[in-house]
Amino acid sequence: MNNQHQSLLDALNACIAACEWCATACLQEQDVKMMVSCISLDRDCADICALTARLVARGSVHGQHLLRECAEVCKACGDECAKHSHMQHCQECADACRRCEEACRAAI
Amino acid sequence: MNNQHQSLLDALNACIAACEWCATACLQEQDVKMMVSCISLDRDCADICALTARLVARGSVHGQHLLRECAEVCKACGDECAKHSHMQHCQECADACRRCEEACRAAI
Amino acid sequence: MNNQHQSLLDALNACIAACEWCATACLQEQDVKMMVSCISLDRDCADICALTARLVARGSVHGQHLLRECAEVCKACGDECAKHSHMQHCQECADACRRCEEACRAAI
Amino acid sequence: MNNQHQSLLDALNACIAACEWCATACLQEQDVKMMVSCISLDRDCADICALTARLVARGSVHGQHLLRECAEVCKACGDECAKHSHMQHCQECADACRRCEEACRAAI
Numbered sequence: 487m488n489n490q491h492q493s494l495l496d497a498l499n500a501c502i503a504a505c506e507w508c509a510t511a512c513l514q515e516q517d518v519k520m521m522v523s524c525i526s527l528d529r530d531c532a533d534i535c536a537l538t539a540r541l542v543a544r545g546s547v548h549g550q551h552l553l554r555e556c557a558e559v560c561k562a563c564g565d566e567c568a569k570h571s572h573m574q575h576c577q578e579c580a581d582a583c584r585r586c587e588e589a590c591r592a593a594i
Numbered sequence: 595m596n597n598q599h600q601s602l603l604d605a606l607n608a609c610i611a612a613c614e615w616c617a618t619a620c621l622q623e624q625d626v627k628m629m630v631s632c633i634s635l636d637r638d639c640a641d642i643c644a645l646t647a648r649l650v651a652r653g654s655v656h657g658q659h660l661l662r663e664c665a666e667v668c669k670a671c672g673d674e675c676a677k678h679s680h681m682q683h684c685q686e687c688a689d690a691c692r693r694c695e696e697a698c699r700a701a702i
Numbered sequence: 703m704n705n706q707h708q709s710l711l712d713a714l715n716a717c718i719a720a721c722e723w724c725a726t727a728c729l730q731e732q733d734v735k736m737m738v739s740c741i742s743l744d745r746d747c748a749d750i751c752a753l754t755a756r757l758v759a760r761g762s763v764h765g766q767h768l769l770r771e772c773a774e775v776c777k778a779c780g781d782e783c784a785k786h787s788h789m790q791h792c793q794e795c796a797d798a799c800r801r802c803e804e805a806c807r808a809a810i
Numbered sequence: 811m812n813n814q815h816q817s818l819l820d821a822l823n824a825c826i827a828a829c830e831w832c833a834t835a836c837l838q839e840q841d842v843k844m845m846v847s848c849i850s851l852d853r854d855c856a857d858i859c860a861l862t863a864r865l866v867a868r869g870s871v872h873g874q875h876l877l878r879e880c881a882e883v884c885k886a887c888g889d890e891c892a893k894h895s896h897m898q899h900c901q902e903c904a905d906a907c908r909r910c911e912e913a914c915r916a917a918i
Contacts, residue, residue: 499823506867513742518734526729529745530649530656536860537645541638543830548638551663559656607715614759621850626842634837637853644752651722746865746872753861757854764854764883771875 490593491542497582497589498539501560504575504582505532508567511575524566524576531563535586542593553590560587598701599650605690605697606647609668612683612690613640616675619683632674632684639671643694650701661698668695706809707758713798713805714755717776720791720798721748724783727791740782740792747779751802758809769806776803814917815866821906821913822863825884828899828906829856832891835899848890848900855887859910866917877914884911 509528512521538556541549564583570576617636620629646664649657672691678684725744728737754772757765780799786792833852836845862880865873888907894900 495823495827499819502864503819503867506864507869509745510742510868510870513738518738522729522734525741526654526726529652529725530654532864533645533648534656536864537641540641540826540830540856540860543827544637544834545831546634546638546834548642548663548667551666555656555659555663558659603715603719607711610756611711611759614756615761617853618760618762618850621846626846630837630842633849634834637833640756644756648718648722648748648752651719652726653723654726742870745868746870749861749864750872753857756857760853762850762854764858764879767879767882771872771879774875775872 494542494589494593495539497586498535498542498556501582501586502532502535502539504579505529505535505563508575508579511573515573521570524563524570527559527563527566528579531559531583534559538590550594553594557587557590557594560584560590602650602697602701603647605694606643606650606664609690609694610640610643610647612687613637613643613671616683616687619681623681629678632671632678635667635671635674636687639667639691642667646698658702661702665695665698665702668692668698710758710805710809711755713802714751714758714772717798717802718748718751718755720795721745721751721779724791724795727789731789737786740779740786743775743779743782744795747775747799750775754806766810769810773803773806773810776800776806818866818913818917819863821910822859822866822880825906825910826856826859826863828903829853829859829887832899832903835897839897845894848887848894851883851887851890852903855883855907858883862914874918877918881911881914881918884908884914 505528567576567580613636675684675688783792783796829852891900891904
């Protein structure tokens with residue numbers, strides 16, 4: 487695997503883990519209702535990044551096809567998480583989503 | 595879940611199972627080398643259908659976004675399997691891929 | 703694929719879809735806080751059923767290995783959903799989880 | 811996420827990518843037939859590691875439950891890949907599988 491692929495994979499894997507943890511942590515917040523959009527986007531973002539990572543790792547042309555959609559869900563999730571900047575899990579997730587969005591766009 | 599979603603989900607799930615089984619059966623063929631494209635497409639098609647099914651089942655807008663790519667990989671996989679029409683697993687997979695492609699296009 | 707495998711796959715796929723929809727519907731409930739355990743179990747149950755379905759469909763021995771864990775998460779999720787019997791999504795999810803638990807145990 | 815989790819996640823993600831790439835590279839070998847067991851184990855190992863990584867990242871108790879099965883499929887896949895030590899993709903996959911097996915056992 488070349489270096490560009492590895493840095494894309496690293497960004498995807500970091501984003502998956504951040505979204506998974508953010509969803510769990512959001513569910514434990516006192517005001518869960520405020521976190522509903524965040525949890526929903528975390529689910530979708532983690533799943534789409536996970537498929538993209540698998541296809542990129544195997545060198546499939548279909549991984550290439552998913553990069554745009556992956557970048558878009560990362561942007562949506564990152565924007566939502568950024569609204570909750572006082573929560574560490576959301577801030578970390580926003581950062582991971584933005585780095586992943588950039589890595590996807592750089593690979594398109 | 596409404597009826598249209600259920601019939602899309604049924605087509606996706608049938609396609610996933612057919613692709614998984616086709617890949618396994620292709621690996622057991624005497625002339626594996628002839629089946630390499632088929633196995634590769636089975637992997638990608640099963641994975642993309644699986645993500646699409648999850649997103650559709652949860653009512654996510656991102657499921658809608660994946661339908662076109664899902665239809666395309668179903669078409670590619672179905673076309674490849676159709677070349678091996680004397681093998682039952684490929685014939686069944688070709689049929690499942692075509693029904694899934696149609697179901698995805700009908701839902702776009 | 704033989705008939706027993708097909709009925710197990712049907713139960714797994716129905717459970718995945720029910721869990722995905724239940725999580726989405728729980729997030730839309732007025733009192734989300736009451737649904738937190740349900741949402742968490744829906745996530746895990748859908749993911750574990752999805753992997754089990756893939757491995758069973760491909761005829762892998764590792765699918766067999768996952769049946770016990772899959773039955774256990776189905777039981778846990780079904781029990782939690784059954785506590786919310788006045789919500790249709792939870793009732794449907796509880797039913798799907800119980801049928802899936804039985805199908806997994808019958809296949810062990 | 812604590813440091814132990816991060817190192818387990820890193821090992822799981824490296825193993826997923828190595829298995830995906832190994833399966834693709836095996837399919838491109840001149841003598842594909844010799845690689846059939848390797849390809850089959852790569853598929854199962856990547857899928858089981860991927861689910862384990864998701865559940866560990868979200869802090870689910872069910873991630874803990876999958877560690878033993880995950881370690882076993884990593885051992886099986888690593889042992890098979892180690893038989894093809896003259897192929898770089900198999901050697902890299904064998905190494906990633908063994909590191910992942912150790913990381914899973916250390917976390918049980």
